[in-house]
Structure formats: C-alpha cells, structure tokens
Amino acid sequence: DAGVTQSPTHLIKTRGQQVTLRCSPISGHKSVSWYQQVLGQGPQFIFQYYEKEERGRGNFPDRFSARQFPNYSSELNVNALLLGDSALYLCASSLGSGLPDHEQYFGPGTRLTVT
Amino acid sequence: AQKITQTQPGMFVQEKEAVTLDCTYDTSDPSYGLFWYKQPSSGEMIFLIYQGSYDQQNATEGRYSLNFQKARKSANLVISASQLGDSAMYFCAMMETSYDKVIFGPGTSLSVIP
Numbered sequence: 001d002a003g004v005t006q007s008p009t010h011l012i013k014t015r016g017q018q019v020t021l022r023c024s025p026i027s028g029h030k031s032v033s034w035y036q037q038v039l040g041q042g043p044q045f046i047f048q049y050y051e052k053e054e055r056g057r058g059n060f061p062d063r064f065s066a067r068q069f070p071n072y073s074s075e076l077n078v079n080a081l082l083l084g085d086s087a088l089y090l091c092a093s094s095l096g097s098g099l100p101d102h103e104q105y106f107g108p109g110t111r112l113t114v115t
Numbered sequence: 116a117q118k119i120t121q122t123q124p125g126m127f128v129q130e131k132e133a134v135t136l137d138c139t140y141d142t143s144d145p146s147y148g149l150f151w152y153k154q155p156s157s158g159e160m161i162f163l164i165y166q167g168s169y170d171q172q173n174a175t176e177g178r179y180s181l182n183f184q185k186a187r188k189s190a191n192l193v194i195s196a197s198q199l200g201d202s203a204m205y206f207c208a209m210m211e212t213s214y215d216k217v218i219f220g221p222g223t224s225l226s227v228i229p
Binding site: 033035041042043044045048056057058088090092103104105106107108109111 | 119150152157158159160161162165206208216217218219220221222
C-alpha cells in the first residue's frame with residue numbers, strides 16, 4: 001500500500017507570496033494533520049481535519065488555512081509568506097481523529113524556503 | 116507551559132547496547148496517548164510505538180519498548196540491541212482526548228557508535 005504522499009518536495013517562494021501544499025493520505029485513512037517543523041525543533045501542530053471538517057487548530061495566524069476534500073486528500077495554504085515560514089511541512093494521516101485511531105503516519109514533507 | 120519534556124538533547128550508545136531515551140509529560144486529561152517517532156536525516160517521521168493512558172501493560176514493538184510510569188508522568192523509550200541505522204532524532208509526543216492535536220517534544224539526537 002502507498003504511504004502518505006506530499007507535493008511538492010521542495011519549494012522556494014518570495015516574501016509576500018502565497019503557497020499551496022498538497023497531501024494524500026494512506027488509503028482508508030480519514031484524518032489528515034499538518035505540522036510545521038523548523039530546523040532543530042519538534043513539529044508544531046497546525047491543523048487536523050477529519051471527514052472534511054476542521055477538528056483541531058494550533059497557534060498559527062490566519063494566514064494559514066487548510067481544507068480536506070471528499071477523497072480525504074488535503075491542502076495547506078499559507079498567504080503573505082514571511083521569512084519565518086521557512087520550514088519542513090509535514091502531513092500525517094490516521095484512521096480516525098480520536099484515540100486509539102490517532103496513530104499517525106507521516107509523509108516525506110515539503111521543504112519550503114522563503115527568500 | 117511545555118507539555119512534553121525531553122531532557123537529553125544528544126545521546127551516544129555503543130552498537131548492540133541498549134539505550135533509554137527520556138520523556139516526561141504534563142496533562143490533566145485522564146485519557147491520553149503517548150507516541151514515539153524516529154526522524155532520520157532524510158526528514159521523514161517514522162512511527163515507532165504507542166501507549167494509551169489506560170493500557171495496563173507497557174507497549175512493545177520489536178526492539179522498541181515503552182517504559183510507562185503513569186504516576187511519574189514518564190514515558191521513556193528503550194531501544195534494545197542498538198544498530199547503526201538507529202542513529203536519528205527521536206521525538207516523544209502526546210495526544211489528549213480533549214484536544215484534537217498531537218504535541219511533540221523537542222527531540223533527542225541519538226548516535227550509535229560502531
């Protein structure tokens with residue numbers, strides 16, 4: 001079975017631009033979560049979506065938004081990019097949204113560089 | 116307040132030896148889950164092991180075991196018979212049932228020495 005896939009792998013953007021990152025979960029998984037990992041730190045939770053509804057949101061500004069599609073794939077959008085948005089963006093999928101179905105499997109990530 | 120603490124920024128272990136990576140957590144939720152992930156230099160986060168707060172026995176997965184001490188709010192990862200491929204960052208994480216999000220600790224860098 002295919003794992004979690006993310007696209008693109010790498011991305012370079014300029015300050016003020018907008019970016020869209022994509023994620024496809026493992027087949028059968030209905031929940032997708034997004035994380036930002038700055039170099040040298042642990043991942044920081046951004047969003048969780050389950051059955052196309054937002055189930056959780058981390059402490060990120062409104063410039064960050066996401067959605068989940070009927071096929072459970074997801075997009076993360078970031079507007080008005082700042083230098084500090086440079087990070088590895090990780091997508092994780094799980095069967096459900098609550099324990100114990102919340103064992104998450106991560107994709108390879110999208111490396112975003114903002115110049 | 117930091118909810119996940121990993122006090123060992125870096126650890127070294129001899130190949131074939133066992134190593135314990137420390138993790139303490141803070142929560143008032145009686146129902147929660149604890150996870151350990153491995154992140155090699157390639158960047159991908161690999162799920163290792165899960166422990167539920169109501170699980171009676173410590174979780175084990177192959178060479179990985181979780182030393183769960185609920186009263187001390189501790190969930191240490193034990194890796195037995197270390198291999199060179201175990202060199203990576205290791206993250207402890209927690210999910211509380213009250214909140215639909217997973218919180219990660221700062222990580223521990225493990226280096227396995229031949």
